[in-house]
Amino acid sequence: MYKKRKDAENRKFTRPIEYSTKLPVIKVWKNITPRDLGQILNRDMNYISQLFLNNLKHPNEPIEDMKLLQQAIRRSGHRIEIQANPTNKLKELEDRDIYPRPPADKSLLRPRPPVVTIMGHVDHGKTTLLDALRHSSIVEKEFGGITQHIGAFSIVLDSSATVTFLDTPGHAAFSAMRARGANITDIVVLVVAADDGVMEQTVESVRMAKQAKVPILIAINKIDSPKADIERTKRMLLEVGLQVEDMGGDIQTVPISALKKQNLNSLIEALVLQAELLEIKADYTGLVEAVVVESKIDIHRGKLCTIVVKRGTLRKGCVLVAGTAFGRVRLMRDADNNILNEVTPGYSAEIEGWKELPSAGEIVLEVDSEKRAREVVYLREDKKKLEKAEEDKVIVIQKAEEHRKEYEEKLKLKRKLGRYKLKQQGPRKSEYENDDKINLSIIIKGDVDGSVEAILDTLDTYDSNLCEMDLVHYGIGPITKGDLDLAQTFKAVIYAFNVECPNKIKEEAEQVGISIKPFNVIYKLVDDVKEELNSRLPPIEVEEICGEAVVLQQFEINQGKKKIPTAGCRCVKGTLKKSGFYKLIRNGEIIHAGSLSSLRHIKNEVDTIKTNLECGLQLADKSITFQQGDTLQCLEKVLKAQEITWDPGF
Template sequence: MLYVKGADNIEPTSKLEDMKIIREIVTKCGMKCRFVAAPEKSIEPESALKDKDVFPRPPALPENLKPRSPVVTVMGHVDHGKTTLLDSLRGASVAAGEAGGITQHIGAFTVKLENGESVTFLDTPGHAAFSAMRSRGAHVTDIIVLVVAADDGVMAQTKEVIHLAQECKVPIIVAINKIDKPEADIERTKRDLIQMGLALEGHGGDTQCVPISASKGTNLKELAEAVSTQATLMNLRAENIGLVEGVVVESKTDTRRGKLSSAIVTRGTLRKGCILVSGLAHAKVRILFDHNGTPIDEAPPGTPVEILGWRELPLAGDIILEVESEKKAHSVLRFRNNELSKSKAEADLSEIQKKEEEHLKKYLAEREERRSLGVRYLRKKGDRPKTYLPDDGKPRVNIILKGDVHGSVEALLDVIETYHSNDKCRLDVVHYGVGDVNETDIEFASTFKAIIYAFSVKRPSNVPKDVVIKEYNIIYRLIDDLKEEISKKLQPVEVEDLVGEANVLQTFMITEGKKEIPVAGSRCVKGVLKKNAKYRLIRNGELIYDGELSSMRHLKNEVDSIKKDVECGLRLKDESIIPQNGDTLICYSTHMESQKTDWDPGF
């Protein structure tokens, strides 16, 4: 024990600053000491922090601006003919390449119009599950072509696109499609659009409206002129020089080429060798491809391009910025990762403090209980918690999701998030990612007994028998299969079947030994009465009895069933219940029936 002279007067929070005493204490403890200077906290100015990250450049000087191609997004409800329209415009089969004729992710390509102008088109899915992808499309676009089928009119996603365009202040050109169908009603479609707040030409507004037939090629020239006119009015211009800026449209992993992203260049000219940063990903551009997969040397503003050379996959919708060197790119990524960690720590701080407060409250309560009992250690009540908690026994479906591109995986996760886990069955996403199914996915599936859903990706050749891999390329079918898997886990429920109904006409009292037993003289008014079925006695809407019969007689003969309009005597098993005139006896049976999930993903 080390005693310090005058220690009785030392406060617990006081500081010992005498170096000689400190050295003496350490020496008596058998150790050596070394004094170092206190670290100085350096506060970086805000300008220094900004230098560690990159941001879009300030607006360009007017003399550096040059005309650029407009970016047009084709939007609308599912199966209203968006992809067929683009198919007709560029003279290539797009719809045939999509699973089931349904667009699964954003496609960007350039179309040369008859007047010689180039227009970049974005084909976005019309399905409700891809609302996030459509939102990204609207934010990078200059003009929206809203495709509305003349036979269906305004539908759910049509309304969503109109609201989206109004929020983003993007001009709309309406293409009323399928006018060649007998049930097409152009005027009704226009009225529906006006009710949604679109001011159409000819109805006091300036929104162009062109009736077309994408499959027949009717009025496509007029639609192209409408797009060209709108682009001319907007006077779209961009800077071709300086550091490149753009937006990621989609990203994916190709088994042969590696990590790829489709992007729209918004500023500068993208060339091979450029160092790019997008979110937490960076790239040194190795090869650029146009929408046909042909290598190109450069991509000016307004051009869709596929970029090869990403170290990590960027997220769809992220901004692409060019930096001077790879050293700068690594510095930016370190700074962004650090800022992300800080924001995550701040977000978790309140939860941590809440847990600490709960723990402190529990500790103080236990301490007061120990003091009141006069013991140092309070034994915990109940069973001791196990280190490993086994499965709680509730139904559960574990899945692993792998998709071809980031947008598809994101859209599927958005749909799965609409499932609210309840006491009936739990749905857990064990793992998800972009790319083909690999050995890691199989190990996860084997460990967690999970189903692997491969969305438009390849599966390995050798798969263990205990691992289930299901391949889909249409989102509807994948979700339908997932609903079936959830339904299989649900416990069967007891379902009632109405067999018959009888009215009590009179109550008789019969004597057995010394006991008087009530018998309900009844007439069957609906269905059939069966002796072995269950019965409910209803009086003035109130349930009096629910159980079985002990006897069913017709003309003093014991029978097993009574048909409609036939009178009988019914004796309940509970002899204390006395039926009254006007009561209703309901005959029913029960059977077990498998449940189906009530999950409604919105389509």
Template structure:
């Protein structure tokens, strides 16, 4: 009876029941009803204890402080955001409001907030706990109804135009342009009494130069000397965009040439006036009128032809009419009324950039607005500098550089590129902010380009995969298994490739070389890979790259340290030095030609006439023998032979025997008779046939790449 009563009201497990029964059986004769109940209660307290919650355990283990435990989340992921309302949580979890309110009571026990459907939950941890209680996982996403704000532009930008009261007169910037070898640098040497042209390699200008000079009248003029070679089109374009007046130098003996037309087009695009200097009038038999007519055909109508463009005949070598040219420049500048704001932040353009072995990174900056001083912080492209030194074109230190002054600036952290806009910023912190923003923008542009390439690759892969799948389905159950061992399955790129590394003295020269390499269009024959380029001397890191890619290093007008030269010889790395751009390109063309696979070509050895056919016995067989006389060249035993009958080739093959009289010989000279037996014994010659002796030789080919000069 007691057993039934106990088991009726005690919520205990079967194992516990068995233990209680054993105790009851052991003491059934000594226990009365009251003792039995007390005995049972003590036993049940041993085997049955109420399970404590995590909150109760946390109170015991953490000194009265409650640690809230959230249930384990499920696999379904929902997006949440900050400052969600209860209604929004319910919509995301697809639950009713009451369910979310019940979950909030468990998730937020410490606060006294009375939640309703419009309550905004500012604590993101409570939102995550509610999601877990509902059996889901959470991830942070932007608010759906909130428009994504565009990233704030942190780039440096030019200042607004200065008021008229702040403008001051400035010297004109004159760009000298024209065809190669028409006397541009000679003209500038004559104006400033220098001999720059004597220091130029190959007699051509390969850099853009900037300098300022004082005219006899006391006025200052800034000149930009641009290369005339076809390879330096980008340099000429930069010079035209940064100038106020273009002096177009045209040789009277050559007339208008290709780069002359290009200079006219660039000046028109830059919307700057043109002043024509007809040079080399001291040469005999020059025709100035013909030159002016050719200019008129290009759209430059001079005053002598009824136009408005001044044309001054000069001789830069003899310094003839240079005063007239200077007066024309001064008049043109006065008519333009050139002014700039010398105050405020500096604005300018990078004319050229280079790495000097002694002074480090430096860039020639043409100041267009403001005054550049030591200590100024400037940004240009992907580089910035705190100006340490300002030098003139002659290397003279300057305290400041007002508008229209070209200055060599030292102190660059990263070297800018030629043509980059120069802007002054307030501090180094601001410069770093601009650099980070520009780097991010450049990375985004690269990611966009890479995404397009990935889409193309993915499309090609899907097309190939579908083709293989269709083929596999068409052959039924048969599987497509690769044939041969695994080594044969591995494909190696055996296409001939020329890898090059370009190091130049200035950024403009490297840019010109890279522009030329981009015109290469024979990748199906030999692939041309540019694995690295830079400005400055050849460094050990360049050797590592060259060793990895088996590349040739081209050093344009830069030196190679002795230690690097020794290491290159040990590693068998080719370093080729050049100081003339067209010779460097010719060297690259020769290297490409050496990479082109050679073709087999026929080389004529000799010729013989068949006089008669004989039949001789060798062993038990009778074989035909051609009795011949060598008429041209000589006949070789191991060469190839072709038999011509009339105008038709009737047989080609090798000889099995060549005899003179009864002796086996290797060569038959001219006017000697011999007996020739072919390997094909079924072929028979006839009197009058012509036998041509030839051999196959490897013939080298040259590239057809034409860079345009």
């Protein structure tokens, strides 16, 4: 009986403690590293090493013994839960994602219209050329006379050949949009003005076309201009690496006048010939593959995007995925707003029916059902979160390493000092709290994704320390009540780029003092941002020269028992003021700077001396002597407005 009782007591003593099941849980995985464990517990490596009784070899060496891991985590006051390694999860998500199909069999390929991108510098006549080819008036619709979106539309030329054209902006701010134009095109038509020649965006367009490995056809425009010089333009093209036919190369050049429609037939023939040589074909069967050219929000029609189909045939009811957006095709329209029943490879269309707005440049892929589309969108969102976590992990490791080194250095210094305390480095916290920073908070709302992207890219070039620029929010579509709430919270200025602001929103904004600024030309918007930044800067005190005098001779005046040196001067520029600040300059060097004690004309004490008048002048510092030919500058301290030095590249 005694033995049984003793065994029972022993068993009772060795039972797990009941409260251990209530310990907080941390999720770990097999072969986790001590560094990863430190991040999960939010503790440094010294603490992790103590949990393992200082038996760890390296922070990045995997812990293979799960029992050892469990004991260490129990010492930290936690329980473990085994999960899959996040790195493996990322690979699993990638395996479940959808991708473009492998290249089609040659037997399935059929000819398709070429996709031609018009590129070049701003105001070199790209849109005017398209206007002439399309027999429309696109230029009149563009604010400020410059293209600010990528236009995609198909044209049946007089030769009965069909070509899909992309009109890309030539403005510096739209480099990302031009890059997308080059990457989805078959041929680039580079428009160069005969009077201007090769300019900055011309060179950039050439670089993009070469990176995309796309053949180039050069249209030398504005040959009707009095300053046109075709040969000089060709030489400039040669200098940027374009070997034109006339100079022994293989790149065709066609001189044209888009405005007067001169020599356009030659350009069309060269374009069709280039397309035939490329033998442009596509697979019209299977799931659709396309590229988003532009996207926007319409008040009445919802979320819209313009796409160019690369493979398959798009029909009403198709389920599409683009990035983390998906939708079922409800309606398709061409550039002339005509409803389409199907869109084949090489053609563009505006699609209605998106649940979320896809970003310009995204690859569009067709899936079998909305269920599969949602699954793809969810896993892509998870993949983005994991990738972000991995990026954050690297940053955390770097910061932890920096803090560890700093701690070790301070610890060594502290031990070296012994009983003496280590002095605090840098300013105290109260000094930081009193440091009022000047900032401008802004909200950007645009009509299409490409325009918003171009504005953001331009704002990214801002790097002045005088005034911080905070981008509170940006989006596509009209200004909403949510935008007003954000603007009121952050005291932000709302910039509306080519979007309408409802009257109700305007009235509410005026009541609460929110500034809404509408623009339809990007460089005017940026100029206003500059003005807003400048308006927030406090004026600075600067010295301005208001007068200048030449010393004719020095004479001394008795004041009591002392002889005070006095300069006999003539004012040669501006006005001398008794209240001014004076600099004495001798042989180009400043000898003295200070105020006056006396300014006299003849024998009278005066406040000012004008040009060509002589005067006697005494400095407050009586020890300073003068020499004939010395210069005295009279300066005034005035408040001057500061200006931000910011070059956005316009």
